[in-house]
Amino acid sequence: MTERRAVQVLTLACQDRVGIVAAVSGALAAIDGFIVDSQQYADLETGRFFMRVAFVRGGGRYPADRAGIEAALAPVAARFAFDWSLHAAADRPRVLIAVSRGSHCLNDLLHRWQTGALPVEIVGVLSNHENLRPLVQWHGLPWHHLPVTADTRDRQEAAIVALMAEARADYLVLARYMQVLGPGLVAALEGRCINIHHSFLPGFKGAQPYHRAHARGVKLIGATAHFVTSDLDEGPIIEQAVERVDHRASVDDLIRIGRDIESQVLARAVAWVGERRVFLNGNRTVVFR
Numbered sequence: 001m002t003e004r005r006a007v008q009v010l011t012l013a014c015q016d017r018v019g020i021v022a023a024v025s026g027a028l029a030a031i032d033g034f035i036v037d038s039q040q041y042a043d044l045e046t047g048r049f050f051m052r053v054a055f056v057r058g059g060g061r062y063p064a065d066r067a068g069i070e071a072a073l074a075p076v077a078a079r080f081a082f083d084w085s086l087h088a089a090a091d092r093p094r095v096l097i098a099v100s101r102g103s104h105c106l107n108d109l110l111h112r113w114q115t116g117a118l119p120v121e122i123v124g125v126l127s128n129h130e131n132l133r134p135l136v137q138w139h140g141l142p143w144h145h146l147p148v149t150a151d152t153r154d155r156q157e158a159a160i161v162a163l164m165a166e167a168r169a170d171y172l173v174l175a176r177y178m179q180v181l182g183p184g185l186v187a188a189l190e191g192r193c194i195n196i197h198h199s200f201l202p203g204f205k206g207a208q209p210y211h212r213a214h215a216r217g218v219k220l221i222g223a224t225a226h227f228v229t230s231d232l233d234e235g236p237i238i239e240q241a242v243e244r245v246d247h248r249a250s251v252d253d254l255i256r257i258g259r260d261i262e263s264q265v266l267a268r269a270v271a272w273v274g275e276r277r278v279f280l281n282g283n284r285t286v287v288f289r
Contacts, residue, residue: 005056007036007089008069011276012082016042016049023076024053031072034058039288043281050279050286054089085276093274095120096169098160098177099127105175105196106132108263109270110139118267119274123167126160128179142167148179157185164189173270174228176262186230191280193228194273196266198258199240205233210254221245221254223262225269227280236285238269238278 014020021040028035033055040051063069070086077084099106106125112118124142125132136143144163148156164172174195186193198204199222204212213221222242229235241261245254272278272287279286 007054007056008033008066009087009089009276010053010055010073010084011051011087011279012077012084013048013050013279013281014080014082016047017080020049020051020080023080024051024073027073027076028053028055030061031063031069032057032059032061033069041286041288043286046282048281050281050288052277052288087276089275092119092121093170093276094123094168095171095173095270095274096123096164096167097125097173097175099125099132099175100178101129101131102176102178102259103132103135104259105263105266107135108267109173109175110135110141112267112271114139119271120171123169124163126163127177128156153182154184157182160185161188171270171273173266175266180232181228183230186228189228191227194225194238194266194269195228195233195235196223196225196262196269197233198222198262199224199242202233210258211251214249214251214254217247218254219244219246221258221261223258223265225265227285236280236283238272238285238287239265241265 025035034057035053035055037054040049042049063072066086066088073086097106097109109118110122113120113122122141124144125136126144126146128146128148130145133143146156146159170192172189172193174193176196198209200209200213200218220242222240224237225239226237227235241264243257243261245257277288
């Protein structure tokens with residue numbers, strides 16, 4: 001795609017009121033902005049409005065740079081008190097991945113990223129174990145070994161914050177990182193940390209969830225991707241999926257199916273965040289697919 005047709009993505013949230021869509025589309029029309037995709041949602045319960053607009057140059061009045069586009073949109077943003085941002089679609093969010101011993105989610109993300117199917121820039125991988133170093137280094141990415149114990153947790157999490165800053169990472173993705181984050185790290189990464197877990201919760205929290213689910217004869221298994229909050233595994237949900245199983249499924253079958261679902265759900269969540277399709281809405285999210 002040439003610079004002339006480069007896609008810009010406008011995202012905004014505000015209190016809902018009449019005229020927002022008309023004002024945004026009018027402001028873009030005034031600068032010859034050609035809308036190629038637009039989605040909006042009005043939450044009637046909270047009175048909040050959310051919008052994502054992708055547009056390209058449509059004529060001679062189109063500004064030469066993003067600063068010019070922002071200046072044209074600023075009056076509308078001030079009028080409606082937007083919480084807004086403008087990004088080139090080609091500018092991908094920077095992601096740091098955290099993982100423990102399990103490789104399935106990490107391997108899936110790295111493969112999608114390496115083949116250009118994941119719209120983020122992975123800037124490195126950190127782990128409290130060493131077993132996945134060869135996989136990460138084979139993909140040409142920085143590897144950061146940050147072991148943790150109960151006595152070193154605060155120092156280790158301070159190192160994660162420093163690593164995020166050094167790598168200029170926008171998001172931390174927990175790709176089966178089997179550590180509970182401390183309140184300081186959770187607060188530092190509010191709205192910027194994505195986790196994946198199996199969807200047996202809260203029924204099978206803790207170790208060996210698939211073994212305990214098998215013992216109870218579950219008929220549905222799945223996975224949930226969500227933003228991390230101080231409430232363990234109860235943050236705003238980005239994506240979920242389930243698959244039906246029956247009495248014939250062994251523990252190994254459940255683990256295999258569960259890992260596949262976890263990988264797919266996390267990849268979708270990361271992709272939607274990368275395309276700036278996910279909006280926080282209190283304890284929920286708005287996701288423009």
